[in-house]
Amino acid sequence: MRKALRAIALSAALTGLAVNFGGGTAFAAPVSLPDQAGWNDARQHVVTADGVDIAYVELGEAPETAVGLPIILIHGYTDNSRSWSLVAPVLRKELPGRRILAFDLRGHGASDAPSCCYGPDSLAHDIAGALDALQIKRADVVGHSLGSMTTAFLAATEPSRVNRIVLASVSTSSPPEATAWLWDNVPALPEQIDPNSKFMRDWYANPTPVSEDFLTHERAESAAVPHHVWMGVLQALTVLDWSKLAPRIEAPTAILWGDQDALFGPETQDKLRKTLPKAEFHQFTGLGHNFFWEQPEQAGEIISTFLKD
Numbered sequence: 001m002r003k004a005l006r007a008i009a010l011s012a013a014l015t016g017l018a019v020n021f022g023g024g025t026a027f028a029a030p031v032s033l034p035d036q037a038g039w040n041d042a043r044q045h046v047v048t049a050d051g052v053d054i055a056y057v058e059l060g061e062a063p064e065t066a067v068g069l070p071i072i073l074i075h076g077y078t079d080n081s082r083s084w085s086l087v088a089p090v091l092r093k094e095l096p097g098r099r100i101l102a103f104d105l106r107g108h109g110a111s112d113a114p115s116c117c118y119g120p121d122s123l124a125h126d127i128a129g130a131l132d133a134l135q136i137k138r139a140d141v142v143g144h145s146l147g148s149m150t151t152a153f154l155a156a157t158e159p160s161r162v163n164r165i166v167l168a169s170v171s172t173s174s175p176p177e178a179t180a181w182l183w184d185n186v187p188a189l190p191e192q193i194d195p196n197s198k199f200m201r202d203w204y205a206n207p208t209p210v211s212e213d214f215l216t217h218e219r220a221e222s223a224a225v226p227h228h229v230w231m232g233v234l235q236a237l238t239v240l241d242w243s244k245l246a247p248r249i250e251a252p253t254a255i256l257w258g259d260q261d262a263l264f265g266p267e268t269q270d271k272l273r274k275t276l277p278k279a280e281f282h283q284f285t286g287l288g289h290n291f292f293w294e295q296p297e298q299a300g301e302i303i304s305t306f307l308k309d
Helices: 002-015 088-094 120-133 146-157 176-185 198-203 212-223 227-238 242-248 266-275 296-308
Strands: 044-047 053-058 071-074 100-103 139-144 162-168 253-258 280-284
Touching (some): 053 120, 071 120, 120 146, 139 146, 139 296, 146 162, 146 227, 146 242, 198 212, 253 266, 253 296, 266 280, 280 296
Parallel strands (some): 071 100, 071 139, 139 162, 162 253
Antiparallel strands (some): 044 053
């Protein structure tokens, strides 16, 4: 009998099947996690019905063997799917068998960069289109910053597509101080931004240490984002207030925030608590806007626990 079970398990591993032996499911090996140098080669592409090419990276169980709802990860302003590389090992360990996809929003990473449009409404429409093309009907969605605003739009306008949402480093609108700093800097950025310039180092500053290998790649890819994308997002965020859509969000929600967030301060979180009164709220003491880069293990465990419920 043991020989037979070993043979079945071996066959499953070779063919990519999940096998249940009565005491639980033994999953085939998940897709290989790319390192920082190999991230570009790991990107895949899907084209929406509107013709927008969206890049993504598979970070969990292979799609043909995955169980449960997929998990969609959406990055922030001028980041890309790499933004989730530090927390991905925690998510796949804590949520075995789940398919995990990190997308590049339009204009970011390896996705198309059309001349228009870069508000969370358009970005959410792209994500819905990508899910359609991938035949994903329903998913858990985790967003960061601009990606959180996009997640909120998706949950409010496509409630049947969204099971649970995690909003990391989010605000219902861009605070005046953050907006003013961006307007003071972004319009004057050159077409070819130096990834090691003071602006880029300030843009990616964190209260506590973050992997320099990761940050070097992140700054280089952010610096390569076209100027019209920087401006398109900034213009959209300047007039944005998605709080009026909040009552349409049906999905259970968790809000994660670092109390040293230089963009979204405590007053934005007070408004969020009133806007989404049923949401869970998790504060990361001493961490900043990119808290899940600073403490990926802690952040990943909280996200995983919420998505397991």
